[in-house]
Structure formats: structure tokens, C-alpha cells
Amino acid sequence: MNRVLARKQLRTNVCGTTKIFRRTFSTHPVSTSGSNEKSNAKTNSIEDDSPQHDIAIVGGGMVGIALAASLASKPLTKHLNVAIIDNNPLLGRKSTIEKGHPPDPRVSTVTPATISFLKGIGAWKYIEEQRHAYFDKMQVWDYTGLGYTRYNAKDVDQDILGCVVENKVLQSSQLSCVQESDLQKTIYPARLNSMNMLPSSSLTGLGEVPSTTDLFMRGRLAKLELSDGNNVYAKLVVGADGSKSRVRELAGIKTTGWNYSQNAIICTVEHTVENFTAWQRFLPNGPIALLPIGDKFSNIVWTMDPTEASDRKSMSEDDFIKAVNDALDYGYGPHPETTGSGGSSLSWLTGDVNISAKERFETPPKVVKLSSERMMFPLSLRHAKDYVSNRVALVGDSAHTVHPLAGQGVNLGFADASALSRAIAEGIALGTDIGEANLLKRYEAERKPANIAMMAVLDGIQKMYAVNFGPLNALRAAAFHGAHYISPLKKRIISYASGEQSLPLFS
CATH class of the missing domain: 3.50.50.60 (FAD/NAD(P)-binding domain)
Known part of the structure; x- marks a missing residue:
């Protein structure tokens, strides 16, 4: 009973x-x-x-x-x-995100297509109330100095290329939508x-x-x-x-799939000026990205082999900051030429082109301080x-x-x-x-x-930069020049990366 x-x-x-x-x-x-x-x-x-x-x-x-x-x-x-x-x-x-605190190193770069999705579900209004950083320019180059490309939102008649948001801000903003529904x-x-x-x-x-x-x-x-x-x-x-x-x-x-023989280090760093550009440089052991996160802060995502990653994670703050600035400046190789392609070995690809000020190669802002712990994780597909x-x-x-x-x-x-x-x-x-x-x-x-399709593109880029070989370096430089000077191709690449169009070469 x-x-x-x-x-x-x-x-x-x-x-x-x-x-x-x-x-x-x-x-x-x-x-x-x-x-x-x-x-x-x-x-x-x-x-x-x-x-x-x-x-x-x-x-x-x-x-x-x-x-x-x-x-x-x-x-x-x-x-x-x-x-x-x-x-x-x-x-x-x-969840309350403390204002004035340095950004968490775990961030995401959301594309215009994702921003539209987040607006549609009502989450973006909560994100805009907290720290985030839009960017309208992106520069990509490699350590050989043979080529680079700069993307501008205006190239595709847009205001932005993306926005960097802390993961905890993304999650809490979407939770607010669920809680109020x-x-x-x-x-x-x-x-x-x-x-x-x-x-x-x-x-x-x-x-x-x-x-x-x-x-x-x-x-x-x-x-x-x-x-x-x-x-x-x-x-x-x-x-x-x-x-x-x-x-x-x-x-x-x-x-x-497979494991890449690479680890990524992520952290938050600080500048003396605010950063409004997303930067990425391909180095011999993997790319380093510097992403704006607002309030003179940027996020570092640095990919390298596991041994180097362990060394970078454990080195002193001063040594790490010096290594980051070297990786984003003259370390590993020279800056790409910015005087035009007429004197370049790749002039056959673009002809004699005058580079506008907005397209000229720029050096990223110097890092002056490490503002978070350095986190490390292995990479795989x-x-x-x-x-x-x-x-x-x-x-x-x-x-x-x-x-x-x-x-x-x-x-x-x-x-x-x-x-x-x-x-x-x-x-x-x-x-x-x-x-x-x-x-x-x-x-x-x-x-x-x-x-x-996206996995194939990313894996192909990773493999293309995993080998330092003269003819392949020239091929990579040709790809940079094509992406920089061939306007229809450039627009396709930007639209694809923004999540708004299909593959740039096959549609």
C-alpha cells in the first residue's frame, strides 16, 4: 500500500x-x-x-x-x-561577463552567414551588448615573401567580413533566447x-x-x-x-580522418592600439592568426608541431611575446613586395598592376602583453x-x-x-x-x-603549406597573386569564406 x-x-x-x-x-x-x-x-x-x-x-x-x-x-x-x-x-x-576583464582565449570567428542565423534566432542582440569585434579587412601572407593577399569587405559590397566573439558570450546569448522562449x-x-x-x-x-x-x-x-x-x-x-x-x-x-602532427596554442594578447584587421601568416610549421577581439585585445591561434608548441607554452611571457612579434613580422622571412607586380616573376599572371593604398601589405600591430593563459590542443580532421x-x-x-x-x-x-x-x-x-x-x-x-567541400579546402591548404619546396612555393605565390589581383576570383573567395556562396572555382 x-x-x-x-x-x-x-x-x-x-x-x-x-x-x-x-x-x-x-x-x-x-x-x-x-x-x-x-x-x-x-x-x-x-x-x-x-x-x-x-x-x-x-x-x-x-x-x-x-x-x-x-x-x-x-x-x-x-x-x-x-x-x-x-x-x-x-x-x-x-552568466555575467565581467566588463574590464581580458577576453577569454576561447573565441570564434563568425561569418556574415552565421551572424544572419544568430539574428534570426534572436541571439545577436545579446551579443551586441557584450564584447565583440567586427573586422572589415583580412591579410594573408607567407614566410617566403613571394606573395600576399588583402581582402576588404567593400570588395563584395559588404560592411564586414566577420566578427570575433568569445565562446562564452555566444553560448550565454543563445541560452538567453532559449530561457525567454x-x-x-x-x-x-x-x-x-x-x-x-x-x-x-x-x-x-x-x-x-x-x-x-x-x-x-x-x-x-x-x-x-x-x-x-x-x-x-x-x-x-x-x-x-x-x-x-x-x-x-x-x-x-x-x-x-586523421590526426595532424600539429598542436594549436591559443591566448589573448594586448596592443597599444586597437586592432581592426584579421591577420594570418603561414609559417614553416603552420599558420599564426591574430584576430581582433576589441578594447586593444587580440586573440592568437598559433599552429605548430607538438614539440615547438610545448616549448612555446612553457617559455616566459617576454620570450613568448617576442616570438609572436617575430612570427608576425620579419621572423622566418621577408615581407612581400608591395611595389606592384610589374617587376615580379609572376607578372605574367596579373600584368603591370598598380596597388592601391588599401591593398598594400601592412605589418600587424605589435603585441605588448600576454593577457591570458596559453592553452594548447591537438588538431585533427x-x-x-x-x-x-x-x-x-x-x-x-x-x-x-x-x-x-x-x-x-x-x-x-x-x-x-x-x-x-x-x-x-x-x-x-x-x-x-x-x-x-x-x-x-x-x-x-x-x-x-x-x-x-569546406573540409577538403581547409585540408588542401594545410597540406600545401606543410612542405617547403621551391616549385611549390612559387605555385603558392601564384595562388596569392591570383586571389589578390583577379577581382572575380577574389570576390568568389570572400563570398565562400563568408558562407554565402558555393566553391569559388567550381560554380
Whole structure:
């Protein structure tokens, strides 16, 4: 009798809590028990108390929260019941970014296409209230001094080429959108331990309101077992849990790719003047990027072999600043010529061209101070052979990881989130089960070719600069000159990097 009364009390609590989920962000999941192998009435009653959601997003990082915010912004999906599973204890709490503090070294360069997406879901207004840095110019060159190119937003009739934003600002801004929406959302502060789903079968013979257990047994729900002992059921499970995705592993989705023999060091540095340009120089062991982040701060992303990276990470601040300035100035080789191409060995490519002031080679502003810790991480390329399977979809780094040399990784992830939310909305409009593989394949068909193309471009650039060989150096210089002086090609490259057009050479 006591157990029956306790079960009734639990059901009452669950119903009350569900109403709260409609307006607030809950981090107090409902506890469950029971085995899915039993089908008697007693077991069904216990299983019915387990939380059932339309979508379970595993991973509460920038891309996972972007998907939730995108769903919250659409009329057809804004009332869905969504679970966000992430063991970050700070997720869901009101985040305040301290003004006056140096920027965090973990930043992202968002393209105009991503900015449009963030405006569409309502997040950009929150980003603009916090530190960020637009840039309208970009300069790329290499250590040989044979060539360089400068891109200007005006070349494609735009105001900006991109914006650098701290990752925590991106995440907190999107969380604000989710928190203020009508989306029914629950945060589960736990890790995903296991995931189970059964083949779909007919619902014939079930009552008007099938139980959670019945739906699971008929293959209409996936069951997620969490590290805190809770079970969660969902029609669709989205893996947004990074390059070592547990969802991808449990779904049995294989990957292809390789590790680069390179590590990246990231940190925040300070200048005496504000930086408004994105700079990137290719060095013998990998590129170094200097990205504006506002208030006389810039972000460094320096790629090199693991031994050199360890040395750079541990050297004194003064030595590190000297190494950075050398890498961005005369270190490793001379500046490219800025007097025109008429006297160049590559004049056959461009003719005798006069270089305007805005196109002349410039030296980046000197770094005067290290303003954050130096963080180091290994680089790799990974691509999932499938982005979807029955009741599972992968987004962001769970589906693909790329070299950071062009800062495109998070932009690909945001594009994934946008495309998947559209596919889910289309499925709801058609009355389709949002977890069916046939519907999810539409998302894969849209994103897979675009991601593969970008991965191929970035990997090709990485490999082209991994070898110091005379004829190849000349070929690279020819590519620089073509990108700098051939206006239609230049516009194509800028538009492609902005996320607004297809490949510059094949469309």
C-alpha cells in the first residue's frame, strides 16, 4: 500500500513539474526506475513516470544550444519538449561577463552567414551588448615573401567580413533566447551512459494514449540512461557532444580522418592600439592568426608541431611575446613586395598592376602583453560517414572536425543546427515522425556536401603549406597573386569564406 501511495505521489509531482517546464529552465530532472524488458501493468506504470521528450540534445555547447534556440524561434517547433543533457554544472545559470576583464582565449570567428542565423534566432542582440569585434579587412601572407593577399569587405559590397566573439558570450546569448522562449526545456546535468532503441513496428492494438513503455517497445522512442541514474525518452536524439561524441559511438556511426602532427596554442594578447584587421601568416610549421577581439585585445591561434608548441607554452611571457612579434613580422622571412607586380616573376599572371593604398601589405600591430593563459590542443580532421540514423542526428564537431586555420569549424556547426531545425519543422508540418531516418536524411543531404567541400579546402591548404619546396612555393605565390589581383576570383573567395556562396572555382 505504501508503495502504491508513493507512486501516486510521484505521478502528482511529475505533472506539477511538467507545467513549470513550460515557462522556466529546470535543472531538476525527474528520477525514474524500472526495466524495459517487462511488459506487465506494474512495469508500465513505473516506466510511464520517466520523462518523455520530443528531442534530447546531448551536449550544451554553442552548437547544441544553437539548435535549441533555433527550434524556439520557429512557429512549428517553439512548443516542443526538449531535453538538454550536459554535465557542465554552470549550464543554465545566468552568466555575467565581467566588463574590464581580458577576453577569454576561447573565441570564434563568425561569418556574415552565421551572424544572419544568430539574428534570426534572436541571439545577436545579446551579443551586441557584450564584447565583440567586427573586422572589415583580412591579410594573408607567407614566410617566403613571394606573395600576399588583402581582402576588404567593400570588395563584395559588404560592411564586414566577420566578427570575433568569445565562446562564452555566444553560448550565454543563445541560452538567453532559449530561457525567454516558450520552448519546454529541461537541463539534465549528467553524462550519457547508454542509448537504446528498437526497430519500428505498428502501433495497432494500443490504446488512444500509448504508454512510454509501449512507444519504446514499438521503436517510437529512444531510451537514454544517464550517469545520475535517470532515464530519458525522446523521439529524436541529437549528438552535439563534440569530436569524441558519445551519441555517435552508441549509434555505431563510424568516422574517417586523421590526426595532424600539429598542436594549436591559443591566448589573448594586448596592443597599444586597437586592432581592426584579421591577420594570418603561414609559417614553416603552420599558420599564426591574430584576430581582433576589441578594447586593444587580440586573440592568437598559433599552429605548430607538438614539440615547438610545448616549448612555446612553457617559455616566459617576454620570450613568448617576442616570438609572436617575430612570427608576425620579419621572423622566418621577408615581407612581400608591395611595389606592384610589374617587376615580379609572376607578372605574367596579373600584368603591370598598380596597388592601391588599401591593398598594400601592412605589418600587424605589435603585441605588448600576454593577457591570458596559453592553452594548447591537438588538431585533427574527422568526418562521420553518416550524419543520421534512426532517431539520431549529429551536428557540429560530432559530425565533423576541421583544421582551425580559417576559423570555419563553429560556422559549419551553426549551419548544421539551422538545417536540422528546418528539417524538424518540415517534418512537423507534414505530420511525420521527427525521428524517422527518411526525414533526417534531408538534413544530411543538405549539410554533408557543404561540409565535405569546406573540409577538403581547409585540408588542401594545410597540406600545401606543410612542405617547403621551391616549385611549390612559387605555385603558392601564384595562388596569392591570383586571389589578390583577379577581382572575380577574389570576390568568389570572400563570398565562400563568408558562407554565402558555393566553391569559388567550381560554380
